[in-house]
Amino acid sequence: MHFESGVGHIGGNLSCLDALLILHHEYIGASERFILSKGHSAGALYVALWSRGLVSDAQLAQFHRDDTLLAGHPPAAGLPGIRFATGSLGHGLSLAAGTALALKLKRETGMVYCLTSDGEWQEGATWEALIFAAHHRLHNLTILVDHNNLQGFGRTADVASMSPLGVKLGGFDVALQTVDGHDPEAIRAALEVPGNTCRVIVLETRKGHGVSFMQDRMEWHYLPLNEQDYRRALLEIEAQ
Amino acid sequence: MxxxxxxxxxxxxxxxxxxxxxxxxxxxxxxxxxxxxxxxxxxxxxxxxxxxxxxxxxxxxxxxxxxxxxxxxxxxxxxxxxxxxxxxxxxxxxxxxxxxxxxxxxxxxxxxxxxxxxxxxxxxxxxxxxxxxxxxxxxxxxxxxxxxxxxxxxLGRGEIPPGYAVPAYAPWRQLVHGGGRTVIAAGPIAGTYLSAFLSLPERLRPNFWVVCELPLEHNPMPAALLEQIRSAGSLCVIEEHVRRGGLGSEIALFMASQGIAPAAFHHFHARAHHFPTYGSQTFLRGQSGLDVETVLAVIGKE
Missing domain, CATH: 3.40.50.970 (Thiamin diphosphate (ThDP)-binding fold, Pyr/PP domains)
Structure with a gap:
């Protein structure tokens, strides 16, 4: 769909696709909430929702086109499974924390899942949200960090390093885990660990995962696919 | 408040x-x-x-x-x-x-x-x-x-003259009736003009309104107010807010959409953050020309 629409952001979609599919197929039911804080991975989210039958083939074909609901970042309304328009980084975690606290006040069960990028932690508001979530011991909040080490214009370590990010996050009163973000069993195991405060799962991932010429390459944050790249990527993925 | x-x-x-x-x-x-x-x-x-x-x-x-x-x-x-x-x-x-x-x-x-x-x-x-x-x-x-x-x-700080009977809340209220200019204000600053306006002779005393809810698409200007503006041919708007994007603009656009164009339109407004020194609300209102004397120099004129 990125090829057909001529748009980029593929690298950061592929780095979180495994976790998104597991979450949406195995963990998110009627009581759960999911917030995509790294809104530029909307494509991966649309695919996850499509694979659950929540987005139609026709809708998916309209990705990034005129008169579509499937904009380059999640829309404000109209798609089941998407609660907030995101895309400006640093908002999603606060929205997730507010949702989790609201559920607690309403005495409702259900986990709130929030997927952030790693570069996004350069936004000050993410830390405001983490302070809030830890303070209120939001045991019904699970934060996932797509730690692919690359951002829009460089390696995260070179742009504004937070390394080691896990140590910073774990400095708060949260339940921190770090797992291989492309190992389904490791992701499931982390999601199964209960916590009495908010859970943070750092997913060690690769930008452009699954396509050799995209993997861990910064340019695939933005670049669209040409036809030759697209055919090559398809062959590689089908061979896996 | x-x-x-x-x-x-x-x-x-x-x-x-x-x-x-x-x-x-x-x-x-x-x-x-x-x-x-x-x-x-x-x-x-x-x-x-x-x-x-x-x-x-x-x-x-x-x-x-x-x-x-x-x-x-x-x-x-x-x-x-x-x-x-x-x-x-x-x-x-x-x-x-x-x-x-x-x-x-x-x-x-x-x-x-x-x-x-x-x-x-x-x-x-x-x-x-x-x-x-x-x-x-x-x-x-x-x-x-x-x-x-x-x-x-x-929220601001309510300011009313001693003994003034506050009229019941409404999105638009006419606080003073007279035969002079038409004046619209927003917020508690309106209270600071009441004594001065009420003490003007009837021919100069303004028809003074306050608006409490914006935008005007949800709270249109009352017909009586529009008629007063047509009749007076002038309008003053007072707000403790910068000129651009405030009540003055909102009123001007609303009137334009209604085909009303008063010959005189005077806008008293906050003058941004341009002052070299600081002071109380009263001081800064004065610096902005929102004080009673400055407003009266326009409103109270023949």
Whole structure:
């Protein structure tokens, strides 16, 4: 769909696709909430929702086109499974924390899942949200960090390093885990660990995962696919 | 107005869906509300961006979320959160900004809120409520809490002359009747002109209105007011807000859409952050030409 629409952001979609599919197929039911804080991975989210039958083939074909609901970042309304328009980084975690606290006040069960990028932690508001979530011991909040080490214009370590990010996050009163973000069993195991405060799962991932010429390459944050790249990527993925 | 605000919110507090978030403000003022609301009163700390997004999410979950801070920290710091998380989703989050205009005058420019409702009313679905008198707060909170949209409440300090009988709340109220010019004001500053206007001879005494709810598409100018403007051929607008994007612009656009074009249009407004020194609200109003003498020099003229 990125090829057909001529748009980029593929690298950061592929780095979180495994976790998104597991979450949406195995963990998110009627009581759960999911917030995509790294809104530029909307494509991966649309695919996850499509694979659950929540987005139609026709809708998916309209990705990034005129008169579509499937904009380059999640829309404000109209798609089941998407609660907030995101895309400006640093908002999603606060929205997730507010949702989790609201559920607690309403005495409702259900986990709130929030997927952030790693570069996004350069936004000050993410830390405001983490302070809030830890303070209120939001045991019904699970934060996932797509730690692919690359951002829009460089390696995260070179742009504004937070390394080691896990140590910073774990400095708060949260339940921190770090797992291989492309190992389904490791992701499931982390999601199964209960916590009495908010859970943070750092997913060690690769930008452009699954396509050799995209993997861990910064340019695939933005670049669209040409036809030759697209055919090559398809062959590689089908061979896996 | 903080005491009246607190009283009005305490009246509303029995609603189980109501939550109140403060950005670590309200000491010596909101304790009764804290007592009344218990776990639904949340001090979100000095983190206004997070507070607004949290409120948006709570509203998305069906809760009635109120957010409180000193005005600039309520609308300016978290503007993108208001835009993206609240307004884009038309979530009924209620933002309360204390100290509208120059109310925190001598505290310095960071604490002035003189572009608040203008900025916020550029956003989709946003409503603004600007109570004039302390007595307006019950109605203001009731109305702001009832609209199914985001709302901003600009609080100030009610100022009325001794013995003045405050008229019952209405989105538009005519406070003074006369045969002179037509004047429209927003906010508590209106109270500062009452004595002077009432003491003018009838032929100069203005038809003086206050408006408490914006934008005008939800609160159109009354027919009687439009007729007075047509008849007088002039209009003065007074607001403790910068010139661009405020009540003056709103009124001018509304009148243009109605085919009304008074020959004279005088706009008294806050003059931004251009002063070399600081002082009280009264001082800064004077610097802006919003003081009674300056206004009277125009309004009270033959």
């Amino acid at each position: 903080r005491k009246q605000l607190c009283d009005a919110l305490v009246l509303r507090a029995p609603r189980p869906e109501m939550v109140f978030l403060t950005g670590d403000l309200g000491f010596m003022a909101l304790e009764p509300l804290q007592d009344a609301m218990q776990e639904r009163f949340i001090n979100a700390g000095v983190a206004e961006q997070n507070m607004v997004s949290v409120a948006a999410a709570m509203a998305r979950e069906g809760l009635e979320a109120w957010v409180y801070s000193i005005a600039p920290f309520c609308y300016a710091r978290p503007f993108e959160q208001i835009r993206n998380d609240v307004a884009f989703h038309n979530l009924p989050v209620k933002l309360i900004g204390n100290g509208g205009g120059y109310a925190y005058g001598v505290m310095g420019p960071t604490h002035h809120a003189i572009e608040d409702y203008g900025v916020l009313l550029t956003l989709p679905n946003m409503r603004a409520f600007i109570p004039v008198f302390d007595e307006d707060l019950d109605a203001t909170i009731d109305r702001a809490g009832t609209v199914p949209n985001p709302a901003y409440v600009r």
